[in-house]
Amino acid sequence: MALLEHPATPLIAPEQGERAARRALRAQIDKLERELADAFVTAYPMGGLETLEPARSHAGPRLLGLGELERIRDELAARVRAARTSIAERADAQAANRVRLEKMLLDPGRYRFVRIANRDIGEPGCGEWFVRPRLGLIGMLMGWWEVKLSSGCPLAGAARALV
Amino acid sequence: MSSVSGRVEPELADEFPGLRLIWTAVDARVRGSSPAVKQRLRELSDRYRGAGVVAMRTQPIPHAYRVFFRQVGLDPDAARIPSEEAAVRRLLQGGFRSRDALADALLLALVETGVPVWALDAGVADVSSLGIRVAVTGDLLGGGPGGGIPVPEGQLVVADSESVHATLFGEPAPGHVPGPRTEQIVLFAIGVDGVPAIHVDEALWVARDVLKTT
Numbered sequence: 001m002a003l004l005e006h007p008a009t010p011l012i013a014p015e016q017g018e019r020a021a022r023r024a025l026r027a028q029i030d031k032l033e034r035e036l037a038d039a040f041v042t043a044y045p046m047g048g049l050e051t052l053e054p055a056r057s058h059a060g061p062r063l064l065g066l067g068e069l070e071r072i073r074d075e076l077a078a079r080v081r082a083a084r085t086s087i088a089e090r091a092d093a094q095a096a097n098r099v100r101l102e103k104m105l106l107d108p109g110r111y112r113f114v115r116i117a118n119r120d121i122g123e124p125g126c127g128e129w130f131v132r133p134r135l136g137l138i139g140m141l142m143g144w145w146e147v148k149l150s151s152g153c154p155l156a157g158a159a160r161a162l163v
Numbered sequence: 164m165s166s167v168s169g170r171v172e173p174e175l176a177d178e179f180p181g182l183r184l185i186w187t188a189v190d191a192r193v194r195g196s197s198p199a200v201k202q203r204l205r206e207l208s209d210r211y212r213g214a215g216v217v218a219m220r221t222q223p224i225p226h227a228y229r230v231f232f233r234q235v236g237l238d239p240d241a242a243r244i245p246s247e248e249a250a251v252r253r254l255l256q257g258g259f260r261s262r263d264a265l266a267d268a269l270l271l272a273l274v275e276t277g278v279p280v281w282a283l284d285a286g287v288a289d290v291s292s293l294g295i296r297v298a299v300t301g302d303l304l305g306g307g308p309g310g311g312i313p314v315p316e317g318q319l320v321v322a323d324s325e326s327v328h329a330t331l332f333g334e335p336a337p338g339h340v341p342g343p344r345t346e347q348i349v350l351f352a353i354g355v356d357g358v359p360a361i362h363v364d365e366a367l368w369v370a371r372d373v374l375k376t377t
Contacts, residue, residue, distance in 0.1 A: 022178065030230045037220040037229070044217050060318040061235040061331045062177060072233055127302060 018066060025069040032076040039083035046122065048089045049083050094122040104131055108145035126153035166367050168295030169351065175319070181356025182186035184295050184321065187367050188349050191374040193341050196267045200373055204267060207274050208258040213310070216250045227357030235319060235331070245279035245332070265348065267342055268373035278352050278366035281321075283328055285347035287339050292324040293351065295331060301346055302327050305336025312336070321351070348374065 043049045064072070097120045104111040107132045112132040118127040133139030139146075169184035176182065181271040219225050228244040231306030245252065247272060255261055259274070261267050265282055272280045298318040306326040314320060319331035329335040332353065341348045350370050 019177070026230075026234050029233050033230045033233060034221075034226060037226060041218050041221055044214075059236060059315065059318070060333070061232075061237055062315075062317045063175070063319070064234070064236050068236060069234070072236070076233070 021066055022064075025066070025073050029069070029076060032073065032080055032093050035080045036076060036083060039080060039087060041085060043087050043090070044081055045124065046087065046094070047088060047119070091122075094120065097121045101129055104129065105147055108147050109143055112145060127151070166364050167290070170249075170292065170296075172294070172296040175295060177296065179356060181358070182231075182295065183354045183363070184293065184351055185354065185363050186322065186349055186351035187364065187371055188288060188290060188347055189374050190347050191264070191377075193263055193265045193343060193345060193348075194377065196261045196264045198263065200267050200271070200377055201261045203271060204259040204261055207271070208253060208303060209307055211250060211253045213254060216247075216254060219247060219250060222277070222356055224362060227355050228277075228279075230357065231355040235330075245273055246277045249273055264374060264377040266376055268370040268377070269350075271373055272352075272366040272370040275369055276366040277333045277361050278322075278354065278358060278362050279332070280350055280352045280366050280370045281368075282341050282350040283339050283351065284338045284341045284345045285337055285349045287326070288343065288349045289323040289325050289348055290327065293328075294322070295353070296320060296322055297330070298322075298327065304330065305338050321353075350374075 023039075035134045040049055044090045097116050100111075100114075101116050101121060104114060104116070112133075114131050116130075118125045130148050130150065131145055132148060134144040134146045164335045166185045166187045169186055171182055171184065198322040199301040203218050224246060228246070229239040232242070232244055239247070249259075253278055259270060269280050269282060272278070296319075298316055301317050302314040302316075302320065302322070304314050304320075304327050305311035311327070314327055314330065319325045321329045321331060321335075327336075327338075328339045334340075350367055352363045352366045354360065
């Protein structure tokens with residue numbers, strides 16, 4: 001009877017509960033920001049992440065409520081997901097290109113005039129693998145094909161001369 | 164004079180236990196930089212490479228500021244944290260450009276430690292009550308008897324009992340920045356959760372040292 005007459009007080013006051021929830025959301029934002037930064041660095045040599053329109057705010061720095069923190073957490077989670085998908089797709093494409101390059105090297109005649117750039121296989125530099133006929137027209141007629149690796153990035157001076 | 168902890172409003176301190184404002188005062192004037200400071204900036208410029216700037220956000224101190232920015236409603240990809248802003252400017256300009264002793268001191272402190280430092284004219288700052296608080300209705304940026312720009316209620320600001328000097332991580336109001344007539348400069352740094360106290364102290368020390376030796 002005594003229990004019925006004196007309803008139990010909640011173990012955690014609502015204010016404390018909200019504060020704990022905000023703290024938990026901030027911890028999640030911290031973790032997601034770290035994951036997004038790692039994804040950003042991983043994706044950089046692959047051409048970088050798609051630049052999403054940043055969430056511009058004119059309100060300036062302020063104490064955020066639960067709803068706003070949740071929105072930021074969800075946006076970050078979506079960006080991390082998109083970044084990982086993009087990295088996985090590019091990694092798959094690079095793996096496929098590496099396999100193709102191996103096949104090109106083994107049997108150039110089956111991959112006539114195919115070009116694969118270093119960036120397409122996740123390698124640095126501007127080099128490009130190109131299947132071309134040995135000795136030009138004679139090679140084409142005779143079926144003599146070879147894979148050449150271009151020497152690298154064009155010189156800045158050459159680009160200026162073209163303009 | 165050693166570094167002093169400023170006041171952080173209890174509500175803010177509850178939400179952000181690592182948030183702090185540390186300040187120090189230095190007797191110095193705004194003047195041109197010495198050749199030694201310019202040389203130091205050049206040497207620092209040489210340390211920056213594109214790859215390092217890309218990876219910067221994974222380092223503990225820039226990460227801590229990026230996280231804090233997000234936690235207070237700023238997007239660090241739109242409004243860059245100070246150290247990333249300096250790094251991007253370095254890449255775009257090809258080097259850190261010397262302006263004057265004060266600007267160079269703040270830049271050196273930022274680049275060497277990752278902790279941003281700002282300066283106030285000691286004549287307009289009441290250091291005994293300097294700290295971080297939430298803006299209330301009627302607050303004016305650069306306020307005081309001369310007026311100022313209204314600050315939205317709820318915004319986090321650096322203020323003392325007399326006036327609001329700056330929004331948090333924003334540049335101080337024009338009338339509060341040290342000028343040619345300034346004889347004493349108040350340097351203050353903002354630390355957040357994840358930034359070791361020694362880095363905040365070091366940032367102030369670097370800035371003070373540059374101002375004292377120029």
